[in-house]
Amino acid sequence: xxxxxxxxxxxxxxxxxxxxxxxxxxxxxxxxxxxxxxxxxxxxxxxxxxxxxxxxxxxxxxxxxxxxxxxxxxxxxxxxxxxxxxxxxxxxxxxxxxxxxxxxxxxxxxxxxxxxxxxxxxxxxxxxxxxxxxxxxxxxxxxxxxxxxxxxxxxxxxxxxxxxxxxxxxxxxxxxxxxxxxxxxxxxxxxxxxxxxxxxxxxxxxxxxxxxxxxxxxxxxxxxxxxxxxxxxxxxxxxxxxxxxxxxxxxxxxxxxxxxxxxxxxxxxxxxxxxxxxxxxxxxxxxxxxxxxxxxxxxxxxxxxxxxxxxxxxxxxxxxxxxxxxxxxxxxxxxxxxxxxxxxxxxxxxxxxxxxxxxxxxxxxxxxxxxxxxxxxxxxxxxxxxxxxxxxxxxxxxxxxxxxxxxxxxxxxxxxxxxxxxxxxxxxxxxxxxxxxxxxxxxxxxxxxxxxxxxxxxxxxxxxxxxxxxxxxxxxxxxxxxxxxxxxxxxxxxxxxxxxxxxxxxxxxxxx
Numbered sequence: 039x040x041x042x043x044x045x046x047x048x049x050x051x052x053x054x055x056x057x058x059x060x061x062x063x064x065x066x067x068x069x070x071x072x073x074x075x076x077x078x079x080x081x082x083x084x085x086x087x088x089x090x091x092x093x094x095x096x097x098x099x100x101x102x103x104x105x106x107x108x109x110x111x112x113x114x115x116x117x118x119x120x121x122x123x124x125x126x127x128x129x130x131x132x133x134x135x136x137x138x139x140x141x142x143x144x145x146x147x148x149x150x151x152x153x154x155x156x157x158x159x160x161x162x163x164x165x166x167x168x169x170x171x172x173x174x175x176x177x178x179x180x181x182x183x184x185x186x187x188x189x190x191x192x193x194x195x196x197x198x199x200x201x202x203x204x205x206x207x208x209x210x211x212x213x214x215x216x217x218x219x220x221x222x223x224x225x226x227x228x229x230x231x232x233x234x235x236x237x238x239x240x241x242x243x244x245x246x247x248x249x250x251x252x253x254x255x256x257x258x259x260x261x262x263x264x265x266x267x268x269x270x271x272x273x274x275x276x277x278x279x280x281x282x283x284x285x286x287x288x289x290x291x292x293x294x295x296x297x298x299x300x301x302x303x304x305x306x307x308x309x310x311x312x313x314x315x316x317x318x319x320x321x322x323x324x325x326x327x328x329x330x331x332x333x334x335x336x337x338x339x340x341x342x343x344x345x346x347x348x349x350x351x352x353x354x355x356x357x358x359x360x361x362x363x364x365x366x367x368x369x370x371x372x373x374x375x376x377x378x379x380x381x382x383x384x385x386x387x388x389x390x391x392x393x394x395x396x397x398x399x400x401x402x403x404x405x406x407x408x409x410x411x412x413x414x415x416x417x418x419x420x421x422x423x424x425x426x427x428x429x430x431x432x433x434x435x436x437x438x439x440x441x442x443x444x445x446x447x448x449x450x451x452x453x454x455x456x457x458x459x460x461x462x463x464x465x466x467x468x469x470x471x472x473x474x475x476x477x478x479x480x481x482x483x484x485x486x487x488x489x490x491x492x493x494x495x496x497x498x499x500x501x502x503x504x505x506x507x508x509x510x511x512x513x514x515x516x517x518x519x520x521x522x523x524x525x526x527x528x529x530x531x532x533x534x535x536x537x538x539x540x541x542x543x544x545x546x547x548x549x550x
Contacts, residue, residue, distance in 0.1 A: 082189055084241070085145075085186040085245075087213055092238060093218065094219050095219055095220075096117070096172075096218070098219050098222040098360070098374075103117065103168065107164060107168055117165070117172050120170075120173040120176065122287070123176070123280050123284060123479075124176025125179045125180050125183070127180075127275075127279040127283070128181075130272075130465075132144060132181045132183075132184055132468065133467055133472075134265070135267070136184055136464030136467065137263075137461065137462065140257040141186075141189045142185075142255045142257060145189065148178045148179070148182030156175065156235050156242055157235070157239040159175065160234075160235035161232070184467030184470075185464065187471065188463040190203060192460050198397050202394075205389040205392035205396070208385070208444050208448040209385035212381045212382050213382050216382035219375050221237050223374065227372070266324070270322070271315050271323050274311045274315035274318065277308070278311030278314075280308070281311065282305060283476075283483075285308060286305070286483030287482065289487060290486040290491075328468070329465055331458075332469060335454075335458075338454075342469075343518055345477060347511040347512065349446075349474045349475075350478060351412040351512050351515075352439075353479075353485075355415055356439075358485065358489075359415075362498075366424070366497065366501065379436075380433055384436070384437055384440035388440065392445070392448050398527060400527060401526060402519065402524055405446060406516065406520065407441060408443075411437075411442035411445070412512035412515075413509055416509040418431045418434060419432075420505035420508075450470065454469065455467075
């Protein structure tokens with residue numbers, strides 16, 4: 039795999055800052071041509087598109103699948119939950135495997151597996167087959183999501199070029215969401231639900247092939263580092279995350295909600311297992327899944343806490359905005375596609391603008407804007423009257439949502455990967471995506487509880503209660519950001535490895 043551009047002795051007339059600025063704008067040396075870099079970027083951003091494709095679009099198809107595959111009403115949550123549980127519980131393990139065997143290996147393997155499981159899902163003959171292969175599909179996402187961040191973080195050095203690439207990467211989440219509901223609506227109405235999975239399999243196969251030929255292999259280099267897996271911690275971590283996520287997500291659908299015995303039992307067992315995993319990771323493991331140096335970065339802990347709330351806003355808004363538009367405003371699936379177009383278009387615009395301004399504007403200020411975007415989107419849906427105008431309420435809410443997710447995702451991805459050494463980029467990718475999916479899973483579970491317990495006030499009121507919940511989440515995130523988080527501009531700079539080497543050289547000079 040290619041290295042970031044190495045430092046060169048500055049010319050007499052060139053300043054250090056000018057040299058770094060130039061390096062931050064150059065094409066990485068591992069890409070001989072612009073089209074080789076373009077092929078690499080296409081391969082990596084497809085991970086975002088297909089992840090959102092399989093999450094957003096599936097929810098649109100679920101009512102059809104319930105009828106065709108005779109899915110019991112009590113099990114209707116499982117096809118959606120199975121994928122989320124698999125992704126959330128395995129991201130940290132796959133992140134460590136990427137640090138051990140290279141991002142390239144995990145990335146192409148993940149897309150090969152996604153292609154297979156997507157094809158099989160198209161031939162599903164029963165609801166049990168659907169649930170099992172949705173969970174297996176989640177393993178593919180768990181493998182390639184942290185690897186994708188690792189690839190971008192290890193190849194691109196701090197600077198405008200990295201900002202642009204990460205901005206495009208983040209914008210593709212909105213594009214994938216749009217593609218998911220578009221193709222699910224198209225297939226549900228005209229082609230048959232099977233084609234939703236066949237189209238996904240085709241896109242996955244194309245990405246697999248392009249990844250094989252365009253992504254530089256880092257296997258040999260990574261194996262030389264001798265990284266190891268904390269299997270003991272993983273044994274406790276995975277079931278702990280599954281049990282906690284299940285208890286929160288399924289509690290509202292259980293026969294007697296939280297009074298159903300297995301819900302509190304699963305939650306308590308999950309918390310105990312997670313507590314044991316934390317103890318092993320912090321005090322026993324020689325090679326923890328998340329190295330302690332990740333949390334030693336200034337502002338990292340409050341940033342992660344605020345991201346749990348922010349990413350929870352994303353999950354809540356994407357699901358309940360679609361439900362509100364369909365069930366209250368009477369939109370059909372293709373109308374929902376049209377009404378959510380501003381999210382995709384806004385994401386593309388932000389990706390272009392972001393690369394031009396991220397090195398000029400404080401990261402903290404941008405994160406505040408992100409929180410405000412989610413506050414606006416939640417507030418507009420919370421107060422929209424029956425028969426409310428699309429342009430007055432839905433359109434600005436979609437703009438607010440894309441500001442909320444695209445800016446926060448871009449800023450934090452760049453901040454975390456820039457402050458982590460090359461050999462820990464897999465762990466960084468796992469941390470980023472674990473925070474994203476954990477926030478979505480937990481907050482969607484609470485949103486489901488709120489919606490279920492306010493349903494007696496009417497369907498519209500129950501949805502609006504959820505949007506008030508979203509407003510509260512974004513408000514909490516805003517308070518944390520303002521008081522405890524400081525992120526500088528994403529300017530051209532030395533990489534962390536270069537800064538460490540420079541300090542070591544200076545220390546050795548002082549000791550002479």
